[in-house]
Amino acid sequence: MAIDESSSTTTRLLTLLNVSATKAGKRKRAYEESKPAEKLNKKRVVHITTPEDKSGSSEESRPSEEKGNDAVEQQEAVDSEEHTDDDEQSMDPYEAHFGLSPSVLTDRAREAVDQKSWTTRREKCGKLGGVAESVPEGADGPNAVSVKHKILDRLKEPLQARQAKLPREVVELQNELLNTLSSYRDLYVTRTAPETQSSFREALTLHALNHITKKRRRVLKNNERISHATKAGNEPPEDVQDQGFTRPSVLILLPFRSFALRWVSALTAHTPSPQYQIENNARFQSEYGLPPGAVDKLANAEPGTYPPDHVDMFKGNVDDSFRLGVKITKKSVKLFAEFYGCDLIVASPLGLRMSIEKEKSADFLSSIEVLIVDQLDALTMQNWDHVQFVFSHLNQMPKESHDVDFSRIKPWYLDGHAGYLRQTVLLSAYETPETRALFNHSTQNVAGKIRTERRWTPIEVPEGIDQNFVHFDCSNPKDEPEKRFQYFTTQILPAIMKSAVQSANTVIFIPSSFDFIRVQNHFRKINASFTVLSEYSSNQDISRARQAFFSGKKAFLLISERFHFFRRYKIRGIRNLVFYGPPDHPQFYTEFLSYPFLDDGVDVSDVTSRVLYSKYDWLRLERIAGTEGAAELIKRGV
Template identity: 65%
Template sequence: MAIDRGSETTVQLLTLLNVSATKTSKRRWIEEDATSRPKLNKRKSIQFSESNSPSSTPETVQVPSPNGIGDKDIEGNTLGDAGASTVEDEPEELESEEVTPNDSYEQHFGAKTTLPSDDRRSIADERTWQSRKTTYGKIGGVVEYATALSEPTQTPPKSSILAKLQAQFEEQQSKMPKELVELQNDLLATLGSQQDLYITRAPLDNQQKQREAIMLHALNHVTKKRRRVLKNNERIAHASKSDSTAPEDVQDQGFTRPSILVLVPFRSFALRWLSALTSHTPSPSYQVENHARFQQEYGLPPGAVDKLANADAGVYPRDHIEMFKGNVDDSFRVGIKMTRKSVKLFSEFYGCDIIFASPLGLRMSIQKEKNADFLSSIEMLIVDQMDALTMQNWEHVQFVMSELNQLPKESHNADFSRIKPWYLDGHAAYLRQSILLTAYETPETRGLFNSLKNVAGKVRTERRWSPVSVPDGIEQDFVQFECANPQDEADKRFSFFTSQARSTLLPNILKSAVQSVNTVIFVPSSFDFIRVHNYFRRRSDLQFTVLSEYSTNQDISRARQAFFGGKKAFLLVSERFHFFRRYKIRGIRNLIFYGPPDHAQFYTEYLSYPFLDDGVEPSDVTCRVLYSKYDWMRLERIAGTEGATGLIKQSSA
């Protein structure tokens, strides 16, 4: 069978083979040792050629499967990315369920999909999407982006979850409130369209149920993919036994096996996503292998007490408790393999189906191995708690995104005759489904959504915000500075803040005996914080102290005492410090927000801190917020959608 994918694909394919063969330290793509375990590309019994001559029938039929689905060694242990596949790995309950041509999975991820056409890819690259606003059931108002819009609908398309999984899921839903059931069903229906989904505001009460619905969609994806591979294995084996021509339509895999990537900020969230996954694989039907080890490494150490989870009511805000309870290590990665009756944790990357990782842990692994081939065939990306990831290091997220769906550097024993054509054409990024979850939007998270290229389209939720609650009587002064170019925004903000001639902030504050003491300067951006900190250090007339994410417990204690006792007139606080520590600051009488905080609740909290002290009246407290038109997302969460619109229009006028 001659395969012609065009000159570009031919060059890419030959490059992969040549690179693999020249690396002597790696497994060669065509070498075979009689004493070694079966290789994925072992084709002794299957011949793909234009001639009709039958191949010899071996004593034991072994069907190549480049991704190791169903592979077992002679001791019955699961192999990594090499070995022979058998249909015994297919769950018996699902064997009778056929994937129809109309199934959304087959239409989107099938070998014959026509979605990544030149026109659609051009629209995705140039970001010339057609868009409209509509409503998706309990998901609420959304903005749809598509290469070509169809007739508008008020409900998402029908979900296509496998019958076995759907029945089990509905049994779980029978014990849930109606509102959550409807939300999960609308989520599944939206995800079933294979569009990208960006949820920009996820209430705490709904988050775990959202994860369960998303993991059901992911499990459905993995199961359909695995079932297609195993049924093709059976067809090839049957053709080999009967000396008939091997089937040609067996393009059913990617370069490597992993197809689902879940990015989360802390180990505790990996534990929550595993719980969401195993809720659809209950015992005794499934076994979770290495579960005790996972609980030990991703939960709290034995004997440890979670101070947040056990804190008295009101000591910490609920969102802080939900974010930081449990194991908050931010460097990890773990592979999960789905087999017939088990969920195998800690599988090696090239032999797993799902990867849970933090951006930092994944980046360290890639840079150490100097290889990210295990990300070449990711078909579904899930990024949870994006707001927390922006408070860590967003560059790690950008690095991982740059490594997704790239052509691999090595073959990894892949059988290229079974790789889907659109992988060979380098179009995987145009079909990958991305699911993004955040408590609130930032320019970074919106930028990531805008960069997605899924030609099936994408959906962004849209909410109207109400003004945050602040103590009555406090005068809030929103001070706007003009900026025509977002690239100049940081310089313009700093100049407006410090310039004697133009600013109504720091120079005027220093002229007031009342406002030049007991003053907190809250800086959202870490880069701006460093800049302001350096400016204060150069000013010998400014008595100040600092609270940043790098402050030690001893530094924090000294700074708080010095500020509250009046020894330091100014306190510089970074938003990351407050995000990670959430300390209550006493002694505040004047607040300067160098920019609106990303987290609107931080604004409310700082305006309430002066009243921790006795005898403080609202008239004793001043508040100034420096902003530009590029702070729209932050302003909207603080002043409300209507209030922020008024502020932007007022400044424009």
């Protein structure tokens, strides 16, 4: 049975029919157990069952051999002391945000979000520092420090045991992060550091696990209520809407398999043995670690050979195409679970896109309630279109039913409003226009959003180098690439070609891959002596280009930022540097200014540096010149 993606009316009708059938004949649509599907969008049938059927309405789609555990797990959940009364649950952040009628999901709030009308204020948020809090215009949002997390006791005990051995600053950061996450607002951390990433992972995986566990508890409790009512011959309760269209509710997007390994390790650290069993862990370690016999040259390199941030990013398995389903129950974490039977998906944007395009379905993303995107800065160096593709398929009406019990679907899912409640958490080492636009335009949380704000200090560069920042005028961001190219080809490059000193040993660093191709074509057109290093260069091409430039056979070397991100080679033979635009990664700027001094006998007076910029380069300039310095540069160009 297919669901009309363009209209929620059909879904509403199905629900009304289902409820009518339940009341009239005491029948209900069961969320039947089924064997794992071979395809992600395998068609399934919605069954009608009577009170005499044993299956009833269950929490999830599982393999048939696991059915025997349902009754045990359900009874354990009902008997658990974790089950609080209704008054306490109504005060829980999860119930308040994802319950039947979230107070924040008003027509006024949705209209404000659609019109991008936000009210923003600046606050201090503990160890997270200064933040910009935004709420839909006309709505009231909680203060950044007013919400306290409610993590289930048995889940937070392992973290508390580890925190007892951690520095106070780390503990405060994690607790502040958990408090902020518990409000279920969107969060954009714009400046993470390698030394804090593990702390963020611990807090975020605990938040995700807590969310999944509370959702499962609510479903199992309602299952028990329905069962008791059926046995007593009473009408089933009407307030049992506790599910989405499909089971997966948490999605974690990552750039490489090595990060998936770190995130899953952080997740399972909250589910220690012997209480929990980690299923398929050996297979996971094999597929997401290094292949047998492989040597990690970064992890085993001598200190100083590669920058620390590069080692942290690229050590381990750097395959960028993967997807992993994780199913979580009261006593186990099952890795490699079938997508429609899992709770959490860990994947790369490329891996998800390939699956969606192959199966022609993204139904498994229809009910994502918590989205975490880590290493956004790395994802911008991959294909950013993959990230946008995944975001465009989140919280859409599914094409197939997937054995869903429509009487158990929350009303706001049927109304197509799930996207207004989804919590999105973005983590990045620095901001780019792409990541800021993603946060501004692809997050619609009516509870509000928080973006961290940090002031930058000027980056350190070799003392004595004359840094020449060259401004060009541009009044429209759409015209910026063309204006930059025109200024470079008509002003900067002709002046360089006329200089005997600057027309040799010159590196031109180009941040954008599109600009790189354009500049490369221009150099071909004017028959300049040049060679290139791009992300598509083979090892042989790289060796030839570096040697030709160092020996002076080629006067110019064009380098793309993506090449330097993935390879991080030290380039010798540089005397003149031209930055076609400020680099996204501030460390790249100081590295290239230091490379001339790899050669013996080079004085600072022998080195020249130009940086071409416009007012739209603010985020990049701020990381290089500092917040105050960037403001002066922009003001100077006005």
